[in-house]
Amino acid sequence: MIDVERIRRDFPILGREVYGKPLVYLDNAATTQKPQCVIDAISEAYCNENANVHRGIHFLSQQATDMMEAAREKVRQFIGAGSTEEIIFTRGTTESINLLASSFAQAFLKEGDEVIISGMEHHSNIVPWQIQAGKLGFTLKIIPVTDLGELDLDAFSSLLSPKTKLVSITHVSNVLGTVNPVSRIISLAHSHGIPVAVDGAQSVPHIKVNVQELGADFYAFSGHKIYGPTGIGVLYGRKELLEQMPPYQGGGEMIKRVTFEKTTYNELPYKFEAGTPDYVGSIALASALDYVQSVGMDEIARYESELCSYALGRLNDIPGMRIIGNAPERSAVISFLVGNIHPSDMGTLLDRLGIAVRTGHHCAEPLMDRMGIPGTVRASFSFYNTRAEVDSLVSGIERVRAMF
Numbered sequence: 578m579i580d581v582e583r584i585r586r587d588f589p590i591l592g593r594e595v596y597g598k599p600l601v602y603l604d605n606a607a608t609t610q611k612p613q614c615v616i617d618a619i620s621e622a623y624c625n626e627n628a629n630v631h632r633g634i635h636f637l638s639q640q641a642t643d644m645m646e647a648a649r650e651k652v653r654q655f656i657g658a659g660s661t662e663e664i665i666f667t668r669g670t671t672e673s674i675n676l677l678a679s680s681f682a683q684a685f686l687k688e689g690d691e692v693i694i695s696g697m698e699h700h701s702n703i704v705p706w707q708i709q710a711g712k713l714g715f716t717l718k719i720i721p722v723t724d725l726g727e728l729d730l731d732a733f734s735s736l737l738s739p740k741t742k743l744v745s746i747t748h749v750s751n752v753l754g755t756v757n758p759v760s761r762i763i764s765l766a767h768s769h770g771i772p773v774a775v776d777g778a779q780s781v782p783h784i785k786v787n788v789q790e791l792g793a794d795f796y797a798f799s800g801h802k803i804y805g806p807t808g809i810g811v812l813y814g815r816k817e818l819l820e821q822m823p824p825y826q827g828g829g830e831m832i833k834r835v836t837f838e839k840t841t842y843n844e845l846p847y848k849f850e851a852g853t854p855d856y857v858g859s860i861a862l863a864s865a866l867d868y869v870q871s872v873g874m875d876e877i878a879r880y881e882s883e884l885c886s887y888a889l890g891r892l893n894d895i896p897g898m899r900i901i902g903n904a905p906e907r908s909a910v911i912s913f914l915v916g917n918i919h920p921s922d923m924g925t926l927l928d929r930l931g932i933a934v935r936t937g938h939h940c941a942e943p944l945m946d947r948m949g950i951p952g953t954v955r956a957s958f959s960f961y962n963t964r965a966e967v968d969s970l971v972s973g974i975e976r977v978r979a980m981f
């Protein structure tokens with residue numbers, strides 16, 4: 578059982594006020610707040626262990642290297658990967674997908690090939706593919722989204738063809754909250770011999786993910802969305818595929834031997850980690866993963882699901898409420914519109930009441946076009962949010978409604 582009051586005490590920022598009102602932080606899909614242990618891990622690393630990694634013979638460098646590699650092992654275990662060679666540290670989901678798109682495209686894609694993405698992708702899982710498609714001449718195919726906010730799996734099946742070289746889809750929509758049936762999608766793609774990449778930015782913080790059980794070939798996520806620091810993220814990739822892919826960037830760390838005539842590359846995962854990595858970020862990410870494991874991923878999923886059901890029930894009672902995305906399998910993200918109130922008006926007025934929500938297109942403009950709306954108001958929850966905060970949101974919306 579989650580003791581939410583005890584948990585809230587672990588997050589210093591949750592005690593603050595904005596505009597003289599207690600902060601109600603409901604923008605967790607954008608970034609989560611940090612527990613004291615993560616803040617301490619950063620400070621501790623700079624106070625006691627700071628030195629560049631993988632380079633120094635001296636004590637501190639070795640200690641920092643050991644801690645970074647222990648963090649890699651922590652990530653491996655957290656997502657159920659087979660080997661630390663398959664865990665690449667990046668700046669976040671965006672960099673993970675850019676790395677994947679650039680390197681996978683160079684290794685495996687040519688004119689006439691097809692990559693399938695979906696109509697509910699974040700721009701981070703659209704634009705990197707468009708950039709590579711523009712260079713190499715392959716085509717993007719899009720899985721349509723139903724009115725309920727689910728992927729149309731029949732349409733997906735019919736998109737699969739001998740031209741398809743990769744499927745890249747989000748696990749959880751950052752707008753609709755839909756949890757996509759990635760296991761089924763992966764089985765279907767694999768039955769045609771097609772690898773699958775999964776954008777896990779909105780899933781890893783909320784549900785237990787095991788990349789091997791899912792069968793994912795690639796899996797990306799961001800540290801800052803799972804209570805870790807900004808500037809650190811992960812790309813998991815199956816070793817067999819990563820080995821065939823060229824480096825994304827060149828520089829220190831990713832090489833074995835450099836001459837002016839020829840350079841040979843380092844082994845995995847370092848081949849993909851050019852330059853000084855954010856070792857402090859990876860150490861603090863490990864602390865965040867320890868923290869969520871101490872709370873329990875199953876407990877987190879259960880608590881957030883109950884809170885989300887409660888919020889949906891209360892929001893649906895508001896006259897003029899339109900929830901965008903009503904898939905039965907959903908995560909703790911709720912997008913909505915109320916009557917003719919513009920999302921940014923709603924967001925600005927809620928903010929004055931101390932309630933932080935996100936408004937706009939949420940970096941998913943094609944999805945907004947599909948739904949025929951310019952944007953939404955989005956409340957996204959964490960296991961540190963309470964029913965009382967949901968009640969504050971509901972009474973805030975009622976107040977805004979009364980003003981219009």
Ligand code: C6P
Pocket residue numbers: 606607608668669670671672699701702747749750751776778779799935939940
């Ligand atoms: N979504 C949101 O408010 P970065 O910025 O690299 O950490 O994550 C990018 C990203 C990729 N995929 C999905 C599904 C995402 O939700 C995000 C980030 C934030 O919805 C910021 S736009």
